Amino acid sequence: MDLESLTPTDRLIAERACERLIVELVHRLDLGRPETVAELFTPDGVWEWPAGDRRVEGREALRRYFGGRPADRLSRRLCTNILVTLTSPTTATATSYLTTYRVDGHTGGLLPPRPPTQVGHYEDAFQRRDGEWLLAHRTLFLAFGGPTERLGRAERG
Template sequence: MLNGDKERISPDRSGTPLNRLQKRRNRMDSLERLVIERDCERLVTRYCHLVDHDEAERIADLFTKDGVWKSAEATLDGREQIRKAMAERQANTSRMSRHVCNNFSIDVLDADHAEGTVYLTLYRHDGKEGRRLSPLEGPVMVGEYRDRFIRTAEGWRIAHREITVDFLRREAAAP
């Protein structure tokens, strides 16, 4: 089958022509794609682990130097803004949180670019400092991380993260 540029486009098994993105994806080795998907998933889980275990300031290193972190409340541009905001979060030692992520969907665009969506369920409790156990009150928020990933000289990094909120417990403050 030919497109307008007289370029040959092979149909898939159903007879539907493949677009250029699909053709590029098909050229990539399956193992390479799996490794990229896993590297991107690991960034997401590392982010959650750091914020949940009082190391939020280190989250900035998971982003590209010009990375963007965006929510309804704020947009942080670059590692330094991200680091500053996460240091403020880390300073709140009375807050215990668990960011539970699932339904990872990572689309590998090419060898150096990927996009992903991950469901987020946030459990959070503000209480006394130094406690080892917090009451379980149900999730504060359910939403999504929508990420763009780029391979850099440092390895895979988050270039852009947008946090969307779909469900919010009424008495909950901003995540």
């Protein structure tokens, strides 16, 4: 089967499955299940940041990496402008924009607004394996970035 033989409905379903992975990933990171992010990747999946010369490869390494997130970290990621392109019936690519708000040292409560910690975009590659779409490769490109703020005593809930 080639790309041209897919029906419009098949294309939409594949594109939506890839979009769903992008959204599911940020939900898991921000809403308390970061160690499960690795399940969204292929067993040999990669997450990398070329500008920081960082690369995490393989599901077990990804599980350790995301599971090592500070317990007192509060973050919210906004992913927008998600553009998925099918490259074959079992592969796709996507570009999505991100804005990350993040602090460490959070113990609860509402915080005053802050500027974002990161603004940039992701470039993703997806593979369909055993009927399931998974992330095969995610690359982060930052246009703006800074250190994660650590809250002082007065700001802790």
